[in-house]
Amino acid sequence: MRPARALIDLQALRHNYQLARETAGAKALAVVKADAYGHGAVRCAQALEAQADGFAVACIEEALELREAGIGGPILLLEGFFEASELALIVEHDLWFVVHSLWQLDAIEQASISKPLNVWLKLDSGMHRVGLHPADYQAAYKRLLSSGKVAKIVLMSHFARADELDCSRSDEQVAVFNAARQGLSAEVSLRNSPAVMGWPKVPSDWVRPGIMLYGATPFDQPQSVAERLQPVMTLESKVICVRELPACEPIGYGGGFITDRSMRVGVVAMGYADGYPRQAPTGTPVSIDGQPSRLLGRVSMDMLCVDLTDLPRAGLGSQVELWGKNVLASDVAAHAGTIPYQIFCNLRRVPRLYSGA
Incomplete structure (x- = not known):
């Protein structure tokens, strides 16, 4: 048979996850979207299930693949839902999800929900991809609470340039985030892999390590945490x-x-x-x-x-x-x-x- 193959070292994966959690001093969702960055989402999630605080995927199809494989822990949908009808599946399979647009908030308010939801409320703090405008953030939080359909809210945003260690943009985004969430009582999640590795002062109750789980550095320069990663x-x-x-x-x-x-x-x-x-x-x-x-x-x-x-x-x-x-x-x-x-x-x-x- 053709000799080309990819060898996946699951012990290295566990090492990198533990390194991410210890470096961050926070709970960590292992990002296994895009088939665990080509490493195999099911096998990677199974290898991490005993130690991971939860997992993050892009969409409900990826989440259902993990549930069908027996993964029972928290799974966050990073892009939320694409149609209001998906809320029924979210409830059925006990999924967490991101709300990044006002139409998603409208859908929650209008939906018939059999049990409370776990929502991660995303702010556009400056990446300008998805996320609520800072002017809408406080009102969205209050609408979720008053809907009576939400068990927990985590406040989140995403960095655009955290892989640039000499760039002030991440500090600017933190300032926007802190201003938008002032007075709101909830856990926060800001740090992805580069922020876990290179921005230790950024507040985060939850972190979302992705590329570092697989042993690769997001930086184009030497970095102390990167030197401790193990290629998977x-x-x-x-x-x-x-x-x-x-x-x-x-x-x-x-x-x-x-x-x-x-x-x-x-x-x-x-x-x-x-x-x-x-x-x-x-x-x-x-x-x-x-x-x-x-x-x-x-x-x-x-x-x-x-x-x-x-x-x-x-x-x-x-x-x-x-x-x-x-x-x-x-x-x-x-x-x-x-x-x-x-x-x-x-x-x-x-x-x-x-x-x-």
Whole structure:
């Protein structure tokens, strides 16, 4: 069978969750949306269930997948509901959900609810994606209370630039949030992964770690908490062909790389159809039998080429790590002009093999 596969270390996942909770000094919802950023939402949630304070997903479909797999703890719908009819499922499956728009508030008031709801009331503090306007926030909170349909309200917002440690925008958003919630008695949730790791003074009774759970840093610079993360996914394959090429020979589609000397080139069973970034250029790091090397030429749908020239023991059947513990996903993403979030989420076709359960 094709040797490409993703190895998922569930013990590393648990380590990263505990690190997030201890660093934040708060309760933590493990963010497992988008199939746990490509790591497998059900298996990741099962691995964390004994220690997690709850989980966060994007939508009700993702929540129901977890419930059907037996996950019984709190699950927060980060985008709330999209149709008023979903409230019946929210009640049936005991889900928490975000209210970010006035129409959702109207729907709650008009709905027939058999048991009280757990609502996370989202403020647009400056990201300008979703969230209530600060001028509407206090009134929305009071409407939820007076509806008689809400058991608990958590006040929340989301940072736009917390991954920029020298940017004042996060402080500005905190100031907007604090002004909007003045006088309201409720728990708060502001900190995502970069805020957990890099903004320790931001108040948060609940945090929402995402990318850090999977062992990747959201920062483009060294950071103390990032150094303690353990990569959860190792994407690997094998060399399936070796070419001995003289100088001045083109490699791959478009001839984007020309050999500058006699070279040994390994062909690896991995391509953009597996989720490896097509835009990754020559020089993107790989590890071959535990030794550093580099990508050569353009990534194809099913194959890519690597440099074996200075690795005389490497050859047919050699193990190639595309990212993992030797090659950080954030480094691959940086070379490819993207972010580790995207390369994880783009993973497909390769089987996921789990350890540390």
